[in-house]
Amino acid sequence: MKNKENAIQVENLTKRFGDFTAVNNISFEVGKGEIFGFLGANGAGKTTAMKMLIGISKPSLGNAQVAGFNVLTEAEQIKRNIGYMSQRFSLYNDLTIKENIVFFGGIYGLSSADIKEKSQTMIHELGLHDMANSLVGSLPLGWKQKVAFSVALLHNPKIVFLDEPTGGVDPITRRQFWEMIYREANKGVTIFVTTHYMDEAEYCDRVSIMVAGKIEALDTPKHLKRQFQADSMNQVFLKLARNRE
């Protein structure tokens, strides 16, 4: 990865809440256009680490560059260059799909002509013609997540952060969702994704596994399986977690 210009560069990042160290001195880099899986059990510190990278939480120690900007000093520029889709649903249920697009396009400073064009393309690509004017709350979860992902991409971010985007979604929709991710990665967008599903970890270019605030493993799924003599990422994960206990 050294020869590529890195999309994300993390150096000794640490976050403490009082006596508790949620993220303990982690370092890694993510290359441009890479799909980077950020794995870990609940409470391992994934979300905290991610929040520092997207500029809504200040690191206690260490530093990081995101899209070429420093998280400590240039959080505002970072916000303009990233997309973010949260674990919890990130659209407004009481607004229609179109209204959501207009709203989020607006707060990212897109012109109305731009928004109009983008929303048409998006509705077309997702095949949502019939539902464009229905409230988001009435859509099935899988559809919502697809729309949310597209909305996170509205302003052409260089990096997209996805916090457990497929939680609670059926396997077929998850599959379609990953196809969307691949499509964006092929366009050169860097994808930073946290997930609980170990089969999804196999889709990533590289994965890191966090245990108790530290990154315990980081490599391609193939190498990790060889390293831990496991058949699947699931086994890798279990072995790592057991070693810690």
Add this chain to the structure above:
Amino acid sequence: MNRFIGFIKKEFYHILRDRRSLFILFGMPIVQVMLFGFAITNEINNVDIAILDHSKDVHTQEIINKIAASKYFSIKGFISHEDGIESTFKKGKIKAVLNFGKDFSKDLVTEKKVTVQILTDATDPNMANTISNYIGSILQNYQQELNQGLKLPYQIIPRTRMVFNPELKSVYMFVPGVMTIILMLVSAMMTSISITREKELGTMEILLVSPLNPFQVIVGKVVPYILLSIINAVAIILLSIFVFKMPVQGSLFLLGAESILFIVNALSLGILISTVATTQQAAMMTSLMGLMLPVILLSGFIFPISSMPMPLQFISNIIPAKWFIIIIKGIMLKGVGLAYVWKETLILIGMTLFFIGLSVKKYKIRLE
């Protein structure tokens, strides 16, 4: 600017599509004003009464005329015998019967002292009590007229002796209080709920990750409620002027300006609550317990502050509503200008700045 308008538009979608908030915003003010204005009132109007006059003399006729002339009663029948009283009440329309005994005039002139029986329909005890007070006061009034220039006064003794208070126009007292409650409710509670809703749903995170800065987010959330609160204030004032014929003595401009000051004060409290509360429920409970109760109990709206124990009087000073009620009562009922309420106004401004400062500080901490 475009961004900002988009934000406000979205906020209005939230409000207009949520029946609950629509009701709180527009139903409550009207219901409250009507309730306080009409239902919870100590006044009576055009109550139907009947007369049982055994004496039929000059004096009873004068008393009957006096009662008929008052707007509180309308005489809807004459009964000729005691037996008729019960059946009259049973029909339900007549709320009171005035019973003059035989030789009313004779007794009055010779004995200088006579009693009148007031029978009231006590199925509505409050009403009955009020009616007998009103009739009593009319009788007393008549007696005073008779006694002008007399050495030995006449006495007409009704059943009750409570003093009538012609100044007791309850609606005039309630309007400033209701307006205060509504503005507090809409501005503080609704904003705190709407901000915590974004936190609870997770959309606040999305907004914070966007290029909007936290300040813009908060202002965007608050502006629609400022507009709605102003509409509410105007509606309440119009209702009180046109429905309850309450005169606004002072300057409407000053009234409007002070109302906006209070709205901003309440909004800053709402923002402060939302920086502490993490769920909509918590925000609502904090607003109700922390804001509404003190406003109702300690602001002087219902219970006079001067009759509270010292510690409570002291506490009432830190309640913005107390100062606002003093201000708007002054403007609406007494017609005073800024020269008389500048102190209270300054206190409100000071409190507002304090709350805003505190929430800015709190809000930043949350983002760390």
